[in-house]
Amino acid sequence: MxxxxxxxxxxxxxxxxxxxxxxxxxxxxxxxxxxxxxxxxxxxxxxxxxxxxxxxxxxxxxxxxxxxxxxxxxxxxxxxxxxxxxxxxxxxxxxxxxxxxxxxxxxxxxxxxxxxxxxxxxxxxxxxxxxxxxxxxxxxxxxxxxxxxxxxxxxxxxxxxxxxxxxxxxxxxxxxxxxxxxxSVVAPGRKPRLDILGGILLAPAVAAILFGVNSSRSQGASPLVIALILGGVAIFIGWLVLELRIKNPMFNLRLFKQRSLTLALIATALVGLGIFAAAGLMNAILFQSPTELPIGLGLTPTQAGLYGLISGAMGFALSPVGGKVAAKFGAKVTLGAGIAIAIIGYLGFGISVHNLPLAIIATIVTGLGTALILVGVPNLIVEVVPPQSTGEAVGMIYSVGRTLFAAVGTAVVGILLASDVVPETTAPTLTAWWSTIAFVVITGILALVATLLVKTGIPMAERGSVVEAVAEVQAEEVADAAEAAEVKVIR
Structure with a gap:
């Protein structure tokens, strides 16, 4: 090719x-x-x-x-x-x-x-x-x-x-x-029978849980919210049982027997709960709330958006560096560094409630950490799983896992910020602000521990100048040809 x-x-x-x-x-x-x-x-x-x-x-x-x-x-x-x-x-x-x-x-x-x-x-x-x-x-x-x-x-x-x-x-x-x-490179041989039920069950399970969590922000623990979350969890458990019992499941959950992949999922979930979930709410409150409140810099949405653009641009510029580090030393290093930097950035939010320069620095530091996390997670998955399983593993961990736990985390962050407010307003006090930061820091530290426990694999830079998916298919074709020749000889 x-x-x-x-x-x-x-x-x-x-x-x-x-x-x-x-x-x-x-x-x-x-x-x-x-x-x-x-x-x-x-x-x-x-x-x-x-x-x-x-x-x-x-x-x-x-x-x-x-x-x-x-x-x-x-x-x-x-x-x-x-x-x-x-x-x-x-x-x-x-x-x-x-x-x-x-x-x-x-x-x-x-x-x-x-x-x-x-x-x-x-x-x-x-x-x-x-x-x-x-x-x-x-x-x-x-x-x-x-x-x-x-x-x-x-x-x-x-x-x-x-x-x-x-x-x-x-x-x-x-x-x-x-x-x-x-x-696309597709593995040779006869395709397994498509597990339609397994494919159908996952979507409503995730959707029900996600919708229930999102609805809880406005409705609280209403009967509808509880029914959605419990119903989604029940469907999800049924889906897990089904996928583990059948021979050719839609999703190969047996991949998670690999300790490193399970730890990657745990780290992603914890990062989603805290670092990813808190960013939008805390940035908006910090930059756009009036200066008369305990937390607030009094900026317009346009001004706040400009600082967000600067942070995004610097994150984009750092991303290739994170990729090169992942290639040479392993994605574990990139992911761990990103989590640590993001934690430092969130601590900066605690001391910048009325200090614009410090708030800008904290936003940039948090953005840089987030950029490295976004680089580290998918690259860690790529290091662990074979090419033929890349799509489902990234989809399950990076896309579904991150989205689902970020939704849960957003609800938790909203509750923490509303746990102690200035009288006659909805603005959080410093107590609520620091409680939220503590939640982000704790989940971040736990994510960092999970990352450090990941067994270091072979960095991509040391795997030779081969296109992995092509090499894998070629190896399977050779194995199939050898097996067919052996059967012919026996006959």
């Missing part, structure tokens, strides 16, 4: 990843505009975000597994077509119900990243895989800030339809770029 130039591969990956980031980010900016356009409240508009995340969380692991079995490029193209259709439905329908349907279809773009990680092992030599993954995750940091700014300009100048037109055009461009990727 002839390899494309590395720069071309990087460009294709960035276009695809930024498209997904734009589709996710644009709705956060559009909430006030849609409230005015359709005469509905914020709770109703938030469904455009919730339905996107629900579909994405339920799709990511399934798409990763199907890509491993039948070809990642095929599945990638199908998902981008679905996403593009969702954008155009939102424009053509012209009503809020149509937007919800379109956003559900756009949620398919959340499943692109696990496929890209698997494709990385098909199209570049092993030593270059970590940096390619790092650039892809780094583009999400700066891409989110640019997407928010771009969406804001479009909303101000051309109305809400324009953001869906833009996302549709981006999806088509990304789709055309993906067609330039080489044909």
């Amino acid at each position: 002839k390899l494309l130039p590395y720069g071309v591969i990087v460009a294709i990956f960035l276009v695809i990843e930024i498209t997904g980031v734009f589709e996710q980010t644009m709705m956060y900016v559009a909430v006030p505009t849609l409230m005015g356009a359709f005469g509905i409240d914020a709770a109703a508009v938030s469904w455009t975000i919730t339905v996107f995340l629900l579909v994405g969380a339920g799709t990511a692991a399934i798409a990763g597994r199907l890509g491993d079995l039948y070809g990642r490029k095929k599945v990638l193209v199908v998902l981008m077509i679905i996403s593009a259709i969702g954008s155009f439905i939102s424009v053509i329908a012209g009503n809020f119900e149509g937007i919800l349907i379109g956003r559900a279809l756009q949620g398919a773009s959340t499943a692109l990243f696990p496929l890209l990680v698997g494709i990385a092992r098909e199209v570049v030599p092993a030593p270059r895989v970590p940096v390619l993954i790092a650039l892809t995750t780094g583009s999400a940091l700066i891409g989110g800030s640019i997407a928010a700014l771009t969406a804001g300009i479009l909303l101000d100048t051309a109305g809400w339809h324009s953001i869906f037109v833009a996302s549709g055009i981006l999806s088509v461009v990304a789709l055309l770029c993906s067609l330039a990727l080489p044909r």
Whole structure:
């Protein structure tokens, strides 16, 4: 198989990843505009975000597994077509119900990243895989800030339809770029019977838990919230039992017999609970609350967004460095360094409640730590699992696990911030602020311990200049040919 130039591969990956980031980010900016356009409240508009995340969380692991079995490029193209259709439905329908349907279809773009990680092992030599993954995750940091700014300009100048037109055009461009990727490498031999029930059960289980956790922010421990979470957990347990009992499951949970992969899942869950979950809420409160309150710098949303853009840009710039460290010394080093740096950044939030320079430094430090974490997790998974299982492992741990635990963490952070408020306001006191920081630090330290316990594998830079997925398939073909020859001789 002839390899494309590395720069071309990087460009294709960035276009695809930024498209997904734009589709996710644009709705956060559009909430006030849609409230005015359709005469509905914020709770109703938030469904455009919730339905996107629900579909994405339920799709990511399934798409990763199907890509491993039948070809990642095929599945990638199908998902981008679905996403593009969702954008155009939102424009053509012209009503809020149509937007919800379109956003559900756009949620398919959340499943692109696990496929890209698997494709990385098909199209570049092993030593270059970590940096390619790092650039892809780094583009999400700066891409989110640019997407928010771009969406804001479009909303101000051309109305809400324009953001869906833009996302549709981006999806088509990304789709055309993906067609330039080489044909996917698929393991030879007869494909196992597809475990349809296993694929169907995971999505509603994750969606019910995620929806229940999200709803708890506004409804508390209502009967509906409890029923959703308990129902989702029950379905999830049933799914686990099914997948462990059948011969050819949709998801090979036996991969988690590897101690390092289980520890990677634990570290990802703990980082999602604290470091990832707290960032959005704490940054908004710190930068935009009035200076008269215990925590607040009194900035406008635009000013706060500018500092977020600077942090994202620096995170993107650091990402390739994290990838090179992962390639040479192992992803464990990158992930551990990221967690430690992020913890320091959150501690900085505690002493910068009325100090803008310190708050900017803390935000940048936290952003740099987050960038390294985003580089470290998928690269750690790549080091542990064989190429043929990359998509499902990244989908389960990085996409589903991170999303699910970040949702739970956001609810916990919200409760902690509201545990002690200034009288006659909803603003947190310093006690609530430091309680939240303590939660983030504790979960971060536990994540760091889990990371340090991971058994160091062979760094990608020491695996030779081979394309791992191709080498794996070639080895299987040789083994199959030898087995067939042996059977022929016996006969």
